[in-house]
Amino acid sequence: LRVSKACKSCRNQKTKCNGEKPCNRCLKHNRVCDYSESYNQPPNKKVKIKEESPLHESESLSPNENKTSEIKHDSNYINHLENRIQYLEHLLSNNSSSKFKNIEIEEQEGLNEFPKLPSLKWRFSKRHQFMLPMQLNNSIYSSLSEESKRQITLPRMQYFGWNMSGVNYIKSERLPELPEFQLPKPKTYYIDYFFKEINPLFAILHERIVREQIEVYDKLKVRNEKTNQTKLFTAMLSLIYVLSIRFIEFNNRNGPNIESLKIEEILFNYSYKIISGLSFEWESFELIQSWLLITLYLRVSHRQISSYKALKSAISMSESMGLFIEDRRIVNVSPYELLKAKRIFWSAYTFDRLFGLQNGRYSGFHDHQITRKTPHLDDIEKELTSDDWITKPAFLMLQFAIVANFLHTSKHDSLDFIKMQQVNTKLYKLKDWLNDYGFSDDDIFKDGDDEISPVIKTQVKLHFYDVIISFHGPILFNYVGRRFYNPGLKLEMILESCQGIIHLMDQLNKHECFFIPWYQNMLLIFNVGINSITMINGGVLIKESKKLVTSSINLLTILNQLAVIDNQGKIIKNERFNMAKECLWALKTTNHILSLKFKEIFEDINEIGIDHGSSDVNKVTFTQIGYSNDSEKQDKMFDFIEKQRKSIQLSNDNPITSDPMVDPEPNGNPPDPQSFEPNESKVSKDVPTDDFLGNLQWFDQWLDFN
Template sequence: MEVATPRKRSRLPSDPSASSSNAAETPRTANRGNPKVSRACDFCKSRKTKCSGNQPCARCKARGKPCRYDSAYTRGRPPTPPRSASHPYPEGSPLAPPSEEELVVSHIDPPLRVSTAPSRASPELGMAEIEGQILDPTSSPTFLHRAWKKLLSQGTESWSDNAKRAAESQPLTMAGDSPLPEADEATRLQLPSPSESRMLLDLYFDVCIATYRFLHRPAVERWLVVVEHNIKEGLPVWHEIGRPRAAIVLVALAIAISHHEKSETIGGVDRTSSLGDVLFGVAGRLTENETGHPKLESAQARLVQVIYLLITSRFNRAWYVFGNTLQIISAIGLHRRGQSKRQNVSGDYIHSQYRMRTFWTAYILDNYLGVILGRPRHFHDDDIDQDYPDCVHDEDMGSSEPCEPPEEDEGDYHIEALIYHAKIAQMIGSISREVYTIKPIPHQERIDAAYRHVQRIHEWRASLPLHLGSVRPSTLIVSFRRQAIVLKLAYSHAIMHASRLFILGGTDSNPIQQPYVEGCIAAAKTVLKCVDQLAKDGPIFHAFWWTHYVTFCSLLVVYVFEIQQRRLGRPILGATDPRTNLLELAEKCQQHLALATASNSPSRRYAVILEEFRSAATSQQARLEIDPALHNPIETVECGTVDGQLGAQPTHLDVVGPVGETPMLDFDLLDSWQTTDWLQLDSSAFWPHPDYDDVSAGWSDLAGWSL
């Protein structure tokens, strides 16, 4: 199948009116170069491209687009854009701009004072079109594509070529993922010994799944006995128990095998020789060949497959299998409280409890995959009325009720972690909708939403049971220790998700936000300390796919915060400065992340993207030491909003040194940073591979500009 390649963006023709006006410039005007444009049209503003400032502007005129100035202007009274001297729109043309009376400016953001710093808009020579977007060198998409290019260049030439060819030959639902061995449900399987298989099941339930407890342990153990008997007798692996249950057993073993392999070696394993892949391949065939109406085990069999695909870094296949899983969950009504009665499901207590557990596990994954991959959620809270499951141990469940009804002070329950994880996952979805909405809402609404959610997260933290919130994880048994670490990371991630928009603000002029900035940095530090300890304990850190993502978010917060501090003229004062220790911890964790797994995994991509931020955060310190004049505080605007974004604008900051010896990421990126750019960075490791051969000229232009 042919894939359309991006077109190279040609340079726009110069405006004849500009040429004629240049001839008449006074020497003083000529020395200033291009005149400053105080307002860009809506089209140029949405693309973050340079605008000529007249109406119609050069870009809209060249494209035949209507040139309008309807978006909010927050720097005082909006200036009326001058009419273009050449090629005006014909009177009555549908492309003609509205009259001055028709121009209505919506005051979305509160007014603020701005500095008189010169515009740092990038020259149009650096424009490029990448995957249908018109980008300039300071836009975050362009920067991220450069990081992708660096990722490819760090491997061998054959690696990038082979990866590209392999992706083009793979099915759409697996493109870019590591291949799986060919398998069929009739494949002759060789399971580990019975004792090893039970050890693997213990590993699955105690360590691998943490909070995702949607399988009934005694039932899975019984199914394993049947599967082993079928293999021994040469019968179909699903004989007597059905395809979904057999698939559940095989994938549970595959997850434990993969986890064990990763925890034994740094950098992952050779996937082609993994028994886990073979077991997963057979399980996949079993679910594909399933017949009849869907049932609870149909959803569980696919949900456990999603977890295996995630821990083996096959995110593309995981996304599509998860989509099919959600369709089955909706079809059998797991999201509804009374659906089981309408479907005449028996009053089996175990069955009803695992309907709830299966749904809430899928709900958690839906919220987190949405932010990790940068894609919309499937579940909507308004459509859900499912109860949380009861706090009861698997072995205490009876067919009609718990064998021993739990009492308040009876003990700790593994299922509590699932319930609390679902609650904080709901907050993550709510934060994404309210704080990071793509709708043009007043920025103050984003801030107010962040305040509310930070408070809710603190209340969630205070409500945790002792063994999940207050007790040191190292003192707990393995299963509870893993759950406590997961919820600790979930709490820190939620705090960062809600409050990181404040770290680009000038807290001196808005002290109300200072505690939120400190809380965000403290949350990032908590994650990094936890990750560093996990890495010291052994390679087990490399087996946790979600931990890699939270580490990435934490490092982004640390580096962006450090860049902002230096933009505000606050250099690190020495080895005793707390920021020094934080940066050292961040660099160690970035190394852990880079070593987490194979070179084509999201973790490796995270590390390459982070390197651009780390370079920008650390290189400027050297410059401040060389040039003491830069220790003076930089003049900033009053903390407020610029184009809908909280921030403070520097009057001068340039990266010194020739191109190629300075970080590709410049401080200018933060000048135009939007709140929604955080979500773009969250999912940056999962962008499609750009075709560098076809945009090589565009990259050459971009590389020629010192950002």
């Protein structure tokens, strides 16, 4: 039966309503059942509308309809909406109903949701046909009797019919065996160093869980097992050794031990082959973590391209697994797997956004795809207490990455004024937080019981300064012949960042941590030098810039002079850091070019003429007020003028009873005019009005020389 009234919900969804309050459908879905009078008024009944309709001119509903100039009555407005709905339905019917049979769908909830996947197949897919076989079999299987169920094996989850392969299927390459090696120090030393001095910056690995796995790994002696899971864990553990060896050895006073570096290379090659081989046909959380470890190692020790490609592998696998989605519809998934997906994604995101600023390659992750809730700085305590995976440095690095996202998502190399204001607001807030919670430049190396390594704190602050320079750096192009204006760019923020970088480098050097090969150190020293020479070239902040250039060259010189010495004191390698020589050469060459420019300018100015002759011309004598070239007489003259000034000032409060131009001497007599040889002891009363010097003489008695 057709009811005369329908509630708002049923009317909007074009579903049947039984007319009761609440109706069956609203009751079933726990909705508010509302019968608004405006929805069910007869067409000819007038309804008063307090406000004029916002629609003053209707759009053309079809080529054959005329536009109405103004809608004044509610009935006209309702007719307008109904006509438009009918027109849109007409367009839809031409594309759908005329070709497919119109089927009334009872329920539509859930059709737009992502398919539910088992945790074993943590993959991202929007193809519903992929899920249909499993859902169909499970639905039928659940209705079978227990006897029938025992006769059936449900099909596994996979893409059935993916291709027509056969006959000769490509076999997986055999994974290498773990090579024999002997570390110079106990393995626990390198593991402890990694989780203290390396991992906290990005929180790639969950320290507690990995330590538990290492303990089981050592007890069961499973390192020789040939399962892929064991080989992958062995590769990850080898990468921990590789990174720790690199950082420890290069900070030694005499340089790295060559034999240790050979072990590092062997272990890295083994790990890379395992991870590359497994990534060829598999994907997992652990593989993403492994690629991030490889990215960090290559960023520290190898080329841009290799590090960038390793990071792309981690990003590609994260996207393939859908880690950027907040609400994954996965069945039989544990809370820890959800946490793992969250932490690994934000770690990869931090790598992507911050490394992108350094190599100029933006947006590995596409911002419009990410549906995860972005953690804010105000949530830091909540995040740190919710689990023991995330570290304070890693959370701060994530905040820097979120700020860097403004550049990653910008269509241009620089932001407009409004966006820069937003960025500056975030940077100021981060700066205040860093200063208040132990990350200020002066507090980082202070003695305390803080669990965070000072070196890790330093790297956090250096990344913060790098973000500032990346955003405000375009203003420096104004001093190299380019015109660039944006009131949101602040030169003082660049100067402060450069000074902070040099201060932190001096602190690292003072505390014997300067040679730890963190990738930011040499890069930022060189950037400070170039930025400072640029400001000198532009004639701004010259005093401060000269100090920064000097400090940059001194620090690079220290790195350039480091050699590698063996136990017998013999020099094995003349250069510990090969790129220090390149940076020092480029910086001094730029400085040389600038000096040649100034030299040419100096020669041109000399050519124009700087022989100004005697300076006597600058000794002007104003005889009307007694000014002469004699210094002693000048002093007397200025004393006299000062007395006149005080006398005039005093006259504002007391009546003038004597000549204001003449003060008595200490003995009570007026001063002798000849003592400082003025032309007249007081102003002449018969100076012609058109005499310029005479007018000056008259005004001088009222001048306040202070």
